[in-house]
Amino acid sequence: MTPGSVAAPRLRATGLLSGWGQGLGALPEDAGAAAAGRAVVSAGRPTLAGDRFRRATRECLLGVVAVEDALKEAGFPRALLAGNGTALLYATASAYGASNRAFIEGAGATTLHFPYTAPSAVPAEVAIEFGITGPYVIFLGGAPATLSALWYAATLLASSACDRALVLAVETFDECADLYARGRWLVGRPLVEAAACALLEPGAGALSYSEGRSRRPARTAAGGVQRRLGEAFACTPLVELGMARAAGAASLDLRLTGVWRGSEAVLHWVEM
């Protein structure tokens, strides 16, 4: 794999809501032990004010909360996100599963429900909530999809196509827990629902990205992060970013790896 390189963004903040609670501080030392036999650790349905959110699916609400958490960490006024200057890049492997299933099985076969079956529903609700009208791409897959989204955010920032970028990932499993149990060879344990977000700004470092075939298992390859978080597919690289920043380094020098269904992506991020 020959990597493509681009100026690395500055990581302004990360946000996280997971089945373990809000923020990195809620993560256990050992997700496997903390799950205590649960196959899925649910993040529940966040309560958000506003009539618009009554019909939104919980994965949409999780996405909104993760962005709010990142803004809070950064001390970044939400009004500044509005407009063409903010890019929104979204990644998920699973967060359309619940709505698709409900629609297929008839529980949600209504006019209001169908639009929420699209993977684009989560970033749509985030864009509406924060008034984001900038560059907009949705990547499907596990951790490599998020690494692709981070790379793409870097290219958008480097080319001045936006002033800042939000990279968001959401994964939900609870409504399809029986299906994941049937396909348990595909995924790690425990499956931990999460919504994670990174707020990026133009930076002066270097970021390289490559993706190719992998013979490793289909699940995320994220070592210590997965030990603390559990399996959270596309959310994992963003949690790893947040943990690296929380570790106190003034600038990042980080190699993120993600594996998903025969693909392995590597992002080497050197912040200046």
Added chain:
Amino acid sequence: MAEADRIAIVTAGVVTPIGQDLDAFWSALVTGASGISRIERFPVDDLRVPRAGEIKKLVRERPEEVSTDCRASRLLIAAADELVAHVGGRPLAADPRRVAVVLGTALGGVEEGERALRGERRPSRLAGAFYDSPARALGQWLGAEGPVLTISTACASGATALGLAADLLRNGAADVAVAGGYDILCRFVMKGFDVLRSLTRDEVRPFDRRRSGLLLGEAAGLVLMERERDAAERGGKCLGYLLGHASASDGSHIAAPDPNGRGLEVSIRGAMSQAGISPEEIEFVSAHGTGTPLNDKIETAVLKRVLGRRAYAVPVNSMKAHTGHTMGAAATLEAIMCLLAWRHGQIPHTLNLEQPDPDCDLDFVSTGPRPCRPRISLSTSLGFGGCNAALVLEGA
């Protein structure tokens, strides 16, 4: 844009309800053929509108080479079979580790999920329900070992995928990209649009005053992309170039387009800016043109704002009445149509546009194909969730 950064579209492959190779597709477009018919592959008796652009039989299917019975994957592989035939067959003449696959889809492998939930317990059904599964099947068939990306910006996916593939090439993350879009008809999507009442019982009539909704279709469209200098080194001919692309969110509504078309306008301006193209240089617009009352009116207004005085002088068409709205495939097929229009010196007409709408008063090509050789084209796309994308293309 630096000359070295130009991205060539070397060749293409298509599977559509009106033709299953480039020649058949083009002939059907200019002769005004319609691929709309009653759906036969699954039950539709309970649907308000049981018609769509269904592919009745896959002409290029090679069951001996394809292990999956996932229809989306089979459509993709059939389109890829044509694409690779234009460049000497498989494997592609590039280091497999430098070949990327970038696909757009609105529905991915959702039909596999339907089958799994209906009781088919084969483990591959569940794995196939992930929306990125068909891209992986295509990557495997092609022997591609570079990035395999699935993009899902709803019905703008086929444009976003081409743009992202161009950026992978410019950035050096791949040397060759097979990019495009696909989607199939299945119970899931037919029921969804049926309950939304978006489907018309009439014909699809883009920009016509009587337009009353869309009809769906299934298709796959793929292009082979390279950096221009690499394509030139190989010495082969190419179809054209992707000069610029952009995407933007409406931030307005979960299912309906922004009434002011803000995201579409940002996309078009972004694509033109990246291409270094002014409104005066646009010679043809392939509109999204779904035939819904709102979409067509919004697109017309946005084109007037972006192109200014030039708007009334640029021919515009929509091919949704030929194929139905092929969702993730639509924008790729429309990009291919733009390049074929340059090659053949004709712009296909907008089928069923017979009574112009005063609110849609641009130079819509209707009644028959127009002799015209548009070198620079603009293609626009919109989708659920406020997804918008635009491409600027140049014929070669």
